[in-house]
């Protein structure tokens with residue numbers, strides 16, 4: 001997939017990111033930058049720091065050292081409340097297990113983050129239905145998660161991530177629970193719908209097919225930007 005917008009602004013960046021869990025190294029000094037409309041895959045061996053990087057960039061964890069910038073604002077120094085508001089208003093999240101609330105229909109699941117942020121139920125549900133239609137689920141808006149297929153449920157999760165018009169969507173193994181064909185549809189939808197809106201996407205994945213749908217891949221090895229496991233030669237840190 002080509003990403004042909006070198007003039008796009010860097011919307012999210014991390015500089016010299018270090019994170020330890022006690023004696024365990026999560027990140028050992030990572031630099032990363034993502035532009036608006038760009039999808040970045042984060043790959044690497046298990047336990048080498050991918051999820052830690054995602055959580056630090058998303059303000060879920062604070063780094064021990066380094067800086068995180070989102071749209072010109074330094075965010076790693078915000079307090080817990082500030083980072084919570086930031087995540088709710090400016091970021092979207094998609095997880096492997098969709099994390100939808102089982103007792104709510106799809107439209108209310110998607111509307112929930114807007115209502116938590118103070119929007120009226122009527123307006124939030126209206127926006128949720130519009131977003132569900134954009135991910136091809138207009139007819140499923142009234143169904144509960146248990147009445148949806150795995151791929152449909154993940155599309156609802158994508159709608160929930162997009163409904164607040166985030167600057168960056170973070171996804172941790174978004175296709176990990178799906179078969180290959182459904183996973184391809186879901187990642188195409190996620191990357192297409194998010195980047196079409198000008199959002200950046202950061203996807204942690206073990207799946208080469210998912211990375212192939214992104215514009216660029218960052219390999220994390222031992223908490224650092226490293227070479228992909230199979231090809232170590234002439235590595236420059238960033239794969240175009």
Ligand SMILES: Nc1ncnc2c1ncn2[C@@H]1O[C@H](COP(=O)(O)OP(=O)(O)OP(=O)(O)O)[C@@H](O)[C@H]1O
Nearest residue numbers: 021024025026044045046047048049050051052053
């Ligand atoms: N909350 C925590 N407390 C202690 N150690 C942790 C914690 N979270 C992660 N770690 C450790 O930090 C290192 C990096 O973990 P991380 O989850 O970032 O790796 P990962 O590359 O995402 O792994 P996977 O592909 O298996 O999900 C690992 O050694 C892990 O055991």
